[in-house]
Amino acid sequence: MSKFAMNYKNKFEIDTAGTQDPKDTTKATWAPLAAGISGVTPAANETDDNTAYYDGNGFPDTDVTGKRITLAFTGHRVLGDAAQDFVASKFLAIGSSLKTLGRWTNPDGSIIVASITMTAIVPMGGNANAKQTFSFTMSFNGKPIMTDKDGKTIEYDLDETTTASGTISTGTDAGKTQTPVQNG
Numbered sequence: 013m014s015k016f017a018m019n020y021k022n023k024f025e026i027d028t029a030g031t032q033d034p035k036d037t038t039k040a041t042w043a044p045l046a047a048g049i050s051g052v053t054p055a056a057n058e059t060d061d062n063t064a065y066y067d068g069n070g071f072p073d074t075d076v077t078g079k080r081i082t083l084a085f086t087g088h089r090v091l092g093d094a095a096q097d098f099v100a101s102k103f104l105a106i107g108s109s110l111k112t113l114g115r116w117t118n119p120d121g122s123i124i125v126a127s128i129t130m131t132a133i134v135p136m137g138g139n140a141n142a143k144q145t146f147s148f149t150m151s152f153n154g155k156p157i158m159t160d161k162d163g164k165t166i167e168y169d170l171d172e173t174t175t176a177s178g179t180i181s182t183g184t185d186a187g188k189t190q191t192p193v194q195n196g
Contacts, residue, residue: 121161
């Protein structure tokens with residue numbers, strides 16, 4: 013048995029109904045982003061504050077103050093696939109019609125749901141004797157909602173991560189118990 017997790021075990025979906033509230037997914041129509049997708053590249057696009065303090069002897073201290081999460085999907089165009097057809101139909105769109113929900117289910121069972129904007133849509137292209145290309149970027153809008161495999165919300169704040177069990181796992185309060193916020 014391999015000790016490495018396979019990427020295909022991540023499940024990505026897009027809401028083809030165009031709903032935008034990650035706290036209420038009851039009206040979402042989820043379509044898997046799988047057929048024709050050969051690669052997914054996540055990025056955190058962090059905003060850093062690098063401030064030098066006197067007690068650092070001229071060397072700065074770095075704090076991450078924000079993140080812009082994106083998932084870049086690449087592959088080949090599959091005509092008739094609900095997810096790809098939905099994304100491709102937005103090639104000429106601007107504004108709020110590019111917004112919907114995205115859902116990422118990790119192999120461990122945790123789920124991330126976010127309001128997203130579809131950007132950099134490439135509905136086709138390539139050489140005449142090649143498969144059509146397909147790509148787009150799923151750009152998260154605001155703070156995503158993450159739940160563990162049991163459906164308990166995992167809350168992230170500015171300084172620490174609180175696990176679903178309520179135990180703070182990072183920062184100065186690591187090991188202390190805090191009541192987590194429940195979703196739904």
